[in-house]
Amino acid sequence: MNTKVLVVDDEKTSRNLFEMIIKESERYRLSGAISSASDVVGYIKKNPTDLILMDIVMRDGSNGIRATQKVKLSYPNIKVIIVTNTADPKHIKLAREAGADSFWYKEVGEEPVLDLMDRTMAGEQIFPDTTPELLLGNAPTTSFTEREIDVMRELAGGLSNKEIGEKLSISEETVKGYIKTLLDKTGYSNRTELAINAVLYKVVVAE
Structure with missing residues (x-):
């Protein structure tokens, strides 16, 4: 059957x-x-x-x-x-x-x-070891750290720096540092552009 x-x-x-x-x-x-x-x-x-x-x-x-x-x-x-x-x-x-x-x-x-x-x-469980490499601005997605992805995901969800810090248990200044690094890597000019493109190119899903 x-x-x-x-x-x-x-x-x-x-x-x-x-x-x-x-x-x-x-x-x-x-x-x-x-x-x-x-x-x-x-x-x-x-x-x-x-x-x-x-x-x-x-x-x-x-x-x-x-x-x-x-x-x-x-x-x-x-x-x-x-x-x-x-x-x-x-x-x-x-x-x-x-x-x-x-x-x-x-x-x-x-x-x-x-x-x-x-x-x-047949009973196997098959999961990939890595995510596919996509390009976000000037940066391949494999160049992002796990924490940078976390910040990007919350940014795409519309959270402020303070809210991101509270959710991820890091300081607001640390959040600003991560966002600056992400902007430097991708070449985007501001956080809004970063957030929109991160969702558009399916790097993260806004929660």
């Missing part, structure tokens, strides 16, 4: 690509394709599903990692592969904690998605 796959992705291009890959495979059958993570649990209640390909960030504000946690609580036998084009390293850790079975970067995944699906259904 073919493995039934649900695609959860609000990007039409990648959703259509996953649908095509599944339909052309002899081992898998498309259970359905939806564009909001908030609809996942309701969908699988009514439609038998063995595997979910789950994006993280949806335009309606729903979150694939939170949806994964809900799926695993109610349907622990359903496999979930997180698929994303966002390079925020925090997501790998969060996906593991939510109970995801594997993690795959769209377009830059080194392993073909069908192979990843096969291995995941």
Whole structure:
């Protein structure tokens, strides 16, 4: 019996690509394709599903990692592969904690998605060791420290220097230092430009 796959992705291009890959495979059958993570649990209640390909960030504000946690609580036998084009390293850790079975970067995944699906259904858990290298301004994302990414993420969320410091348990002056370093690395002229482009180029996801 073919493995039934649900695609959860609000990007039409990648959703259509996953649908095509599944339909052309002899081992898998498309259970359905939806564009909001908030609809996942309701969908699988009514439609038998063995595997979910789950994006993280949806335009309606729903979150694939939170949806994964809900799926695993109610349907622990359903496999979930997180698929994303966002390079925020925090997501790998969060996906593991939510109970995801594997993690795959769209377009830059080194392993073909069908192979990843096969291995995941066989019981393997496959997570990348590193995030893909993207370019933010003049700087490759691999040049940022973990703390710089943390500051950038909070900056993108609209927090002030004081609020960032309180959330990360560092001083306001230290936050200013990190932002100056980020501006120097990227070549952006101000914090607003940095924050907008960090989200636009999917280096971080604003929380």
